[in-house]
Amino acid sequence: MFPDFRSPKAYVSLILLAVMLLIPVIMGSSFWTNLFVLLFVFSALSVAWNIVGGYAGQLSLGHAVFYGIGGYTATLLTQNFGITPWIGMFAGAIISGLVAVIISYPTLRLKGPFFALATIAILEVVRLLVIHEESWTGGSSGISLPLNIGWTWIVFREKINYVYIAFFLFVMVVWASWYVRKSRMGHYLIAIREREDAARAVGIATAKMKIRAAVISAMLTSLIGTFHITYLTFVDPASAFSLELSIQIAMFALIGGLGTISGPIAGAFLVLPIAELARGWLSSVGNGMHGLVYGIILVVVVLTIPHGLAGAFGPKIEKLLARLPYLGTRRTKPEYQHDMDSGHVLDASKPVLKAEGLYKSFGGLQATNNVSFELYQNEILAIIGPNGAGKTTVFNQMSGFLAPDKGTVSLVDRDGNWTHCKTPDEFAHKGMGRTFQTAKPFTGLTVLENIMLGAFINTSDRDESEQIAVQVASQTDLTAYLQTEARNLTVGGMKRLEIARALAIRPKILLLDEVMAGLNPADLEKAVKMLRRIRDSGVSILLIEHMMQATMALSDRIIVINEGKVLVSGPPKEVVENPAVIEAYLGKEYADA
Numbered sequence: 170m171f172p173d174f175r176s177p178k179a180y181v182s183l184i185l186l187a188v189m190l191l192i193p194v195i196m197g198s199s200f201w202t203n204l205f206v207l208l209f210v211f212s213a214l215s216v217a218w219n220i221v222g223g224y225a226g227q228l229s230l231g232h233a234v235f236y237g238i239g240g241y242t243a244t245l246l247t248q249n250f251g252i253t254p255w256i257g258m259f260a261g262a263i264i265s266g267l268v269a270v271i272i273s274y275p276t277l278r279l280k281g282p283f284f285a286l287a288t289i290a291i292l293e294v295v296r297l298l299v300i301h302e303e304s305w306t307g308g309s310s311g312i313s314l315p316l317n318i319g320w321t322w323i324v325f326r327e328k329i330n331y332v333y334i335a336f337f338l339f340v341m342v343v344w345a346s347w348y349v350r351k352s353r354m355g356h357y358l359i360a361i362r363e364r365e366d367a368a369r370a371v372g373i374a375t376a377k378m379k380i381r382a383a384v385i386s387a388m389l390t391s392l393i394g395t396f397h398i399t400y401l402t403f404v405d406p407a408s409a410f411s412l413e414l415s416i417q418i419a420m421f422a423l424i425g426g427l428g429t430i431s432g433p434i435a436g437a438f439l440v441l442p443i444a445e446l447a448r449g450w451l452s453s454v455g456n457g458m459h460g461l462v463y464g465i466i467l468v469v470v471v472l473t474i475p476h477g478l479a480g481a482f483g484p485k486i487e488k489l490l491a492r493l494p495y496l497g498t499r500r501t502k503p504e505y506q507h508d509m510d511s512g513h514v515l516d517a518s519k520p521v522l523k524a525e526g527l528y529k530s531f532g533g534l535q536a537t538n539n540v541s542f543e544l545y546q547n548e549i550l551a552i553i554g555p556n557g558a559g560k561t562t563v564f565n566q567m568s569g570f571l572a573p574d575k576g577t578v579s580l581v582d583r584d585g586n587w588t589h590c591k592t593p594d595e596f597a598h599k600g601m602g603r604t605f606q607t608a609k610p611f612t613g614l615t616v617l618e619n620i621m622l623g624a625f626i627n628t629s630d631r632d633e634s635e636q637i638a639v640q641v642a643s644q645t646d647l648t649a650y651l652q653t654e655a656r657n658l659t660v661g662g663m664k665r666l667e668i669a670r671a672l673a674i675r676p677k678i679l680l681l682d683e684v685m686a687g688l689n690p691a692d693l694e695k696a697v698k699m700l701r702r703i704r705d706s707g708v709s710i711l712l713i714e715h716m717m718q719a720t721m722a723l724s725d726r727i728i729v730i731n732e733g734k735v736l737v738s739g740p741p742k743e744v745v746e747n748p749a750v751i752e753a754y755l756g757k758e759y760a761d762a
């Protein structure tokens with residue numbers, strides 16, 4: 170729930186927060202109080218934006234809509250019904266959450282810039298609506314808050330009270346951002362940002378998770394917006410629903426470091442004072458000239474430190490922090506029991522996965538044409554066939570990544586019952602793990618974190634998922650690399666990591682797409698042994714492979730697919746000696762010879 174305040178990172182952060190609060194308290198003048206209210210408000214807006222824009226990688230370019238909804242809701246409730254902005258704040262947050270669902274539900278299911286475009290569109294629509302509904306919104310001239318002084322109305326003569334509230338809200342948003350990042354949800358959002366297909370394969374309901382991030386971000390933005398507009402005691406559509414404000418919020422996160430907890434704060438604390446000073450100096454030159462300062466800073470940052478301030482200085486600061494002492498003795502993590510063996514009595518005559526009459530065409534191309542087969546319990550079944558034969562298309566239909574035009578896929582779930590699934594995350598939850606032909610880890614995450622993403626399917630506890638990951642790493646010869654960034658692994662390591670991530674979901678069925686391609690002979694031998702160990706632990710394996718020697722050594726049965734159809738199936742030796750198979754691979758002359 171809270172960071173471990175005995176760790177250097179946490180207690181240094183606490184000291185920094187205390188300093189941030191003490192500066193305006195000690196300085197006391199209205200310049201300092203105003204500057205720090207602005208800094209807390211804009212940092213908090215940027216931290217909130219970062220939950221959807223940074224962690225989930227879904228750029229929102231119209232985030233001011235939530236700021237404005239919060240401000241207008243609270244102001245209208247105060248003006249018309251005498252309701253305190255403290256309540257208005259939460260009413261605004263709920264409306265903002267609903268608007269976020271309306272925007273994100275249709276757009277976050279799609280790939281591409283639709284969410285970013287939709288946020289800009291909704292910002293413009295709401296702004297025009299507010300201008301149009303003049304009778305109750307005050308139209309383009311806006312509305313002023315009634316000046317009732319006191320904590321109930323968040324209107325004060327002593328400006329320092331605004332600093333306290335802004336600071337409290339800022340700390341709350343930073344805590345929320347920290348909590349999301351450290352939780353299962355934070356890991357999931359980063360997985361989605363890095364590689365959506367692999368995220369779905371480990372059971373993440375990607376659209377739901379992105380919508381949840383958008384809602385949390387919108388609600389927090391709305392809370393801050395309400396406070397800021399109450400502080401300004403005036404709201405109008407041009408400033409509340411402003412594209413400039415939306416871009417400013419996103420830019421602080423970009424400059425500070427997208428997807429990090431501290432980045433947006435660093436960005437706001439660096440750029441905002443410079444921009445405010447520039448606003449003063451350049452106002453005589455022309456209206457909006459301070460925007461030029463933002464532009465210059467952004468260009469310099471993107472060209473020199475593409476991962477922002479956190480990316481450039483974060484590792485050095487972490488190293489310094491690591492030298493500071495831990496206050497007290499570290500707690501030992503609880504031990505969880507993880508039975509690697511299924512405990513099931515294995516029966517090679519029992520099917521666990523069935524493809525029945527699968528058809529799939531892409532335009533005029535029939536990629537799979539009436540494919541049917543069964544995978545048995547404790548079996549290693551290989552699918553082979555020439556390039557473009559339709560093997561991966563079969564895999565994608567068997568794991569929910571492609572809907573068959575016709576035909577069904579059924580599998581035995583974790584409880585031993587036959588079931589049908591539609592989406593990849595459903596297949597994963599029912600006990601199917603899969604890898605992808607191109608081994609692409611979640612870059613930026615360590616090997617341990619990559620595997621933990623799979624383990625999270627069965628637990629939301631970080632320590633437990635870490636322990637599962639450590640166990641799976643030892644099963645896949647990755648123990649030595651647990652803290653290595655996944656992008657730095659060798660090809661063999663990346664292939665094993667693909668398998669480890671799939672294994673961490675504790676699958677009963679494993680679909681492996683060319684996990685042995687590109688391996689050197691030593692790695693190949695290790696891979697064969699590892700796959701046997703996995704099978705012996707109670708997992709049925711379906712694999713696509715071009716490495717014939719390894720396939721022959723490993724498989725109980727082989728299915729040959731050619732031009733989208735099952736050509737033959739049977740024991741390895743029988744299949745490779747079949748003339749139809751030789752012909753499919755090498756041509757008729759070789760088959761005859």
Ligand SMILES: Nc1ncnc2c1ncn2[C@@H]1O[C@H](COP(=O)(O)OP(=O)(O)OP(=O)(O)O)[C@@H](O)[C@H]1O
Nearest residue numbers: 531534536554555556557558559560561562563606
């Ligand atoms: N999304 C798609 N859109 C259009 N055509 C596709 C799509 N996916 C696959 N294909 C085509 O379907 C055919 C079968 O492709 P598939 O990837 O299943 O073959 P494969 O047997 O796995 O080949 P390889 O061994 O080269 O990976 C190919 O001709 C391919 O170009």
